Amino acid sequence: MAKRIDVSGLSAYYGAHKAIDDISMTVEPRSVTAFIGPSGCGKSTFLRTLNRMHEVTPGGRVEGKVMLDDENLYGTNVDPVAVRRTVGMVFQRPNPFPTMSIFDNVAAGLRLNGNYKKSQLADIVERSLKGANLWNEVKDRLNKPGSGLSGGQQQRLCIARAIAVEPDVLLMDEPCSALDPISTLAIEDLIGELKERFTIVIVTHNMQQAARVSDRTAFFNLAAVGQPGKLIELDDTERIFSNPSVQATEDYISGRFG
Amino acid sequence: MATTTPDIQGSRGAKSATRPGDRIFSGLSRGSGITLLVIMAAIAVFLTYRAVLAVSDDSTNFFTTFEWNPAGSPPVFGIAVLAFGTVVSSVIAMLIAVPVAIGIALFISHYAPRKLAKPLAYVVDLLAAVPSIIYGLWGAIFLVPYLDGLNKWLDQYLGWTYVFDKSSDGVARNLFTVGILLAIMILPIITNVTREVFLQVPKMHEEAALALGATRWEVIRMSVLPFGRSGIISASMLGLGRALGETMAVAVVLSPSFVLSGHLLDPGGGTFAQNIAAKFNEANEYGRDALIASGLVLFVITLLVNGAARWIIGRRKEYSGAAA
Known part of the structure; x- marks a missing residue:
C-alpha cells in the first residue's frame, strides 16, 4: 500500500534520441505530485518510466534507478509485468475495454492476478466503483458495455479498474484533458479522496488543476526542441505557484513563455 | 447553346446542387449501382430459369439422390453427394486454416521483430498469388503420396472415430486431402x-491491458482478439467462400465418385465446383442445365453462410470495438 517512489539518475531514450535527462526526485506516499511543463518536455515519458511502460514503445530504453520503497523497478530480476500490477495507470483518453461490460472492465485486472470467487469479485468491483464515485451511476447496468458511458464516466471506470487491484502507486497521464469541466471536477474530487490510500502522480497541462489537486509540483522544461527534458524543480505546490526558486518556473507559471 | 446558358447560370446561383460536374458524377455512380443490380438480377434469373428447366425433368428427388446421370432416360441426378463433399471439405479447411491464420497474423503483427515481419507478410501475399491449378498439381503430385502415411496413422489410432476409419484401400485422393489443400x-x-x-x-x-499488468498473450486475449473478432469472422467467410467455390485444385486431387461416405479417408466424393468442371464439356444441353442447377445450390449455400456471418457480427454490435 502507498509506497514512496525514489528516482535517481534516470534518463529515457527513444532510439538514439534522449527524451529525458538525469532525473532524480522523491515522491512521498499518500500525496499527490503533479508534473507540469511545456509540451515535449518529457513529463509523460518520465511518468511512463515509473511503471515500465516506456520500454513498450519501439526503441524505448531507460537508464537509472526507480526505487519503490526498497525495491528497484529496474533491477535485473524484476519482471515489468509484475511492476505494472503494483503501479496502476490512467491514460489521457478513457480506454475501457470496449468489448467488456462495466463489471468485467473493473474485474479485468483482478482476473489477471489470480483466482477470485464470484462473491469476492462482486465485492471488490462494488468497492472499486464506489471508490471511483461511479457506483450510483452504473449499479443498475453493470452488464452493459463500458463504452456506452459518457467520457467522464469512462475515465472514472478506468480509475476504478486501476484501483481494483490495490496498486501501490497510481499514475495519471493528463486524465482530464479529454473531459468537460464538470467531469474534470468529479475526477479532481476523486483524486483528493484517493490520495488517502495511494501515492498519486499526475501529469497535467492545466496549471490550475495542478494547483488545485496536488501537494507537490514538479516543473519540467527543455532547453530547445530536440533537447532532452529536465526536471527544473520540485517543491510544495503552494511554493511553486507563489514563490518558485528558479526563474524559469516563474516564467512558465506566470505565462511568460510555454 | 442559347438554351443551355440560363441553366448554367442558374446552377451557379441558388441551386448549387445541380452543377454539371455534380450531375455527371451522381449519374455515373447511380448508373454503376444500377448496373450491378441488373447484372446480379440477370445472373439469378438465368441460373434459376435453367435450373428449373432441369430439375422439373429430374425423375428423382434433386436433393437426396446419390447419382448424376442427366443424360439417361429418364434423367436421374441429385446433389446430395456434392453438397456433402463441398461442405465437409470446406469445414476441414476452415478447422485447419482459421487457427493457423490467426496464429500467423498475430505473429506478424505482435510477436515478430520488424525485420522478420515484413518479409513474412510478403511471403504470405505470395501464397495468395499462386494459381489454383498449381496448388492442384502440387497437391496431386506431392501432397497425396505424403498423406498416405498420415492416413494410415489416422486409420490405425483414430479409426474408432468412424470419421477416420479407412474402409477401402487406395491413395489419399479423398475429401480429407482436399480439405488440407483447401486450407x-x-x-x-x-x-x-x-x-x-x-x-x-x-x-x-x-496499453489499457498492459498497464494492468497483462503479459503479451493476455494483452492479445483482452484487447487484440476482442477488437479483431468481427474482422476474424469476415476473413474466415472470405476464405470459406473461396473454399466452397474452389474448382481446379479439387478436380485435380480428388478421384470423384458419387458415393456419400462419412469415412473421410476413403477415396471418392465430389464438390459442386469440381463436378461442374469435370462434367461440363461432355454434357449435352440438358446436362448443362442440371449442372447449373447444382451451381445454384452452391450459390444459395454461400449466401446462407454470409448471412450467418453478418448475423454473428451484428448480434453484439454494442460491444464492437469500432464504437469506442
Missing part, C-alpha cells in the same frame, strides 16, 4: 485480413 489455399487471405485488423487495434486498448 493451404485459403490461408493467405484469412491471414492478410486478420493481420490488417490486428494492426488496427488502437494503441490505447493495448
Whole structure:
C-alpha cells in the first residue's frame, strides 16, 4: 500500500534520441505530485518510466534507478509485468475495454492476478466503483458495455479498474484533458479522496488543476526542441505557484513563455 | 447553346446542387449501382430459369439422390453427394486454416521483430498469388503420396472415430486431402485480413491491458482478439467462400465418385465446383442445365453462410470495438 517512489539518475531514450535527462526526485506516499511543463518536455515519458511502460514503445530504453520503497523497478530480476500490477495507470483518453461490460472492465485486472470467487469479485468491483464515485451511476447496468458511458464516466471506470487491484502507486497521464469541466471536477474530487490510500502522480497541462489537486509540483522544461527534458524543480505546490526558486518556473507559471 | 446558358447560370446561383460536374458524377455512380443490380438480377434469373428447366425433368428427388446421370432416360441426378463433399471439405479447411491464420497474423503483427515481419507478410501475399491449378498439381503430385502415411496413422489410432476409419484401400485422393489443400489455399487471405485488423487495434486498448499488468498473450486475449473478432469472422467467410467455390485444385486431387461416405479417408466424393468442371464439356444441353442447377445450390449455400456471418457480427454490435 502507498509506497514512496525514489528516482535517481534516470534518463529515457527513444532510439538514439534522449527524451529525458538525469532525473532524480522523491515522491512521498499518500500525496499527490503533479508534473507540469511545456509540451515535449518529457513529463509523460518520465511518468511512463515509473511503471515500465516506456520500454513498450519501439526503441524505448531507460537508464537509472526507480526505487519503490526498497525495491528497484529496474533491477535485473524484476519482471515489468509484475511492476505494472503494483503501479496502476490512467491514460489521457478513457480506454475501457470496449468489448467488456462495466463489471468485467473493473474485474479485468483482478482476473489477471489470480483466482477470485464470484462473491469476492462482486465485492471488490462494488468497492472499486464506489471508490471511483461511479457506483450510483452504473449499479443498475453493470452488464452493459463500458463504452456506452459518457467520457467522464469512462475515465472514472478506468480509475476504478486501476484501483481494483490495490496498486501501490497510481499514475495519471493528463486524465482530464479529454473531459468537460464538470467531469474534470468529479475526477479532481476523486483524486483528493484517493490520495488517502495511494501515492498519486499526475501529469497535467492545466496549471490550475495542478494547483488545485496536488501537494507537490514538479516543473519540467527543455532547453530547445530536440533537447532532452529536465526536471527544473520540485517543491510544495503552494511554493511553486507563489514563490518558485528558479526563474524559469516563474516564467512558465506566470505565462511568460510555454 | 442559347438554351443551355440560363441553366448554367442558374446552377451557379441558388441551386448549387445541380452543377454539371455534380450531375455527371451522381449519374455515373447511380448508373454503376444500377448496373450491378441488373447484372446480379440477370445472373439469378438465368441460373434459376435453367435450373428449373432441369430439375422439373429430374425423375428423382434433386436433393437426396446419390447419382448424376442427366443424360439417361429418364434423367436421374441429385446433389446430395456434392453438397456433402463441398461442405465437409470446406469445414476441414476452415478447422485447419482459421487457427493457423490467426496464429500467423498475430505473429506478424505482435510477436515478430520488424525485420522478420515484413518479409513474412510478403511471403504470405505470395501464397495468395499462386494459381489454383498449381496448388492442384502440387497437391496431386506431392501432397497425396505424403498423406498416405498420415492416413494410415489416422486409420490405425483414430479409426474408432468412424470419421477416420479407412474402409477401402487406395491413395489419399479423398475429401480429407482436399480439405488440407483447401486450407493451404485459403490461408493467405484469412491471414492478410486478420493481420490488417490486428494492426488496427488502437494503441490505447493495448496499453489499457498492459498497464494492468497483462503479459503479451493476455494483452492479445483482452484487447487484440476482442477488437479483431468481427474482422476474424469476415476473413474466415472470405476464405470459406473461396473454399466452397474452389474448382481446379479439387478436380485435380480428388478421384470423384458419387458415393456419400462419412469415412473421410476413403477415396471418392465430389464438390459442386469440381463436378461442374469435370462434367461440363461432355454434357449435352440438358446436362448443362442440371449442372447449373447444382451451381445454384452452391450459390444459395454461400449466401446462407454470409448471412450467418453478418448475423454473428451484428448480434453484439454494442460491444464492437469500432464504437469506442
